[in-house]
Amino acid sequence: MKSVNLAEKLSHFSTHWDPHVVADYNENEVMVVKFMGEYPFHKHDTTDDFFYVLEGEMQMDIEGEQSRTIKAGELFVVPKGVVHRPRAETEVKVLLIEPKGEPNSGDSDREAAPKTRI
Amino acid sequence: MKSVNLAEKLSHFSTHWDPHVVADYNENEVMVVKFMGEYPFHKHDTTDDFFYVLEGEMQMDIEGEQSRTIKAGELFVVPKGVVHRPRAETEVKVLLIEPKGEPNSGDSDREAAPKTRI
Numbered sequence: 427m428k429s430v431n432l433a434e435k436l437s438h439f440s441t442h443w444d445p446h447v448v449a450d451y452n453e454n455e456v457m458v459v460k461f462m463g464e465y466p467f468h469k470h471d472t473t474d475d476f477f478y479v480l481e482g483e484m485q486m487d488i489e490g491e492q493s494r495t496i497k498a499g500e501l502f503v504v505p506k507g508v509v510h511r512p513r514a515e516t517e518v519k520v521l522l523i524e525p526k527g528e529p530n531s532g533d534s535d536r537e538a539a540p541k542t543r544i
Numbered sequence: 545m546k547s548v549n550l551a552e553k554l555s556h557f558s559t560h561w562d563p564h565v566v567a568d569y570n571e572n573e574v575m576v577v578k579f580m581g582e583y584p585f586h587k588h589d590t591t592d593d594f595f596y597v598l599e600g601e602m603q604m605d606i607e608g609e610q611s612r613t614i615k616a617g618e619l620f621v622v623p624k625g626v627v628h629r630p631r632a633e634t635e636v637k638v639l640l641i642e643p644k645g646e647p648n649s650g651d652s653d654r655e656a657a658p659k660t661r662i
Binding site: 427428429430431432433448449450451452456473474476478480486488491494495496497499500501502503504505506508521523525 | 567639
């Protein structure tokens with residue numbers, strides 16, 4: 427039970443698309459992650475996907491809709507079932523919340539990559 | 545489905561201890577709130593309590609333990625059942641996540657004050 431400094435946690439790794447768990451909130455993992463480039467289009471059938479941009483700027487591409495820009499200080503929730511693709515031209519630092527064990531790809535047939543806890 | 549600028553949302557009200565809902569994440573309400581002064585000691589029997597400090601600095605008093613300081617850029621999760629009291633000498637702006645319908649006081653015998661959605 428202690429305060430978690432997100433900038434400090436982000437300083438521990440430089441990999442992209444590699445969420446690191448920093449806290450638990452009920453049945454959810456609270457993570458920090460760095461994005462750069464684009465992730466594959468995917469969806470989460472049983473959960474919303476919570477993004478809060480800490481530093482930088484990202485795009486959220488939504489299937490069949492106009493892309494959204496999400497800037498530092500802004501949050502975005504992708505509702506369950508919505509096909510989306512996070513994308514960033516330059517590195518962006520993000521606070522991410524998802525249920526424990528949810529694969530980032532939303533593909534439950536694939537084993538979720540074990541997430542590092544820092 | 546749009547990005548939510550938290551500073552912009554916070555500019556809409558000046559009251560303290562008055563969470564405003566800005567988004568939903570699964571069965572949770574995502575809120576912004578301003579604290580100043582101290583809240584009564586309380587606990588939430590069935591849920592953790594998620595705090596992320598956006599601006600300023602707050603203390604989290606924990607029954608029987610040393611108080612924690614939570615600064616801008618830091619998050620803190622109060623585990624369910626833990627008696628706590630948020631406190632701030634000067635105004636602090638906070639992102640708060642709790643399950644829908646959870647009273648801020650944790651007292652389920654009291655009706656939860658309806659939360660404004662902005």
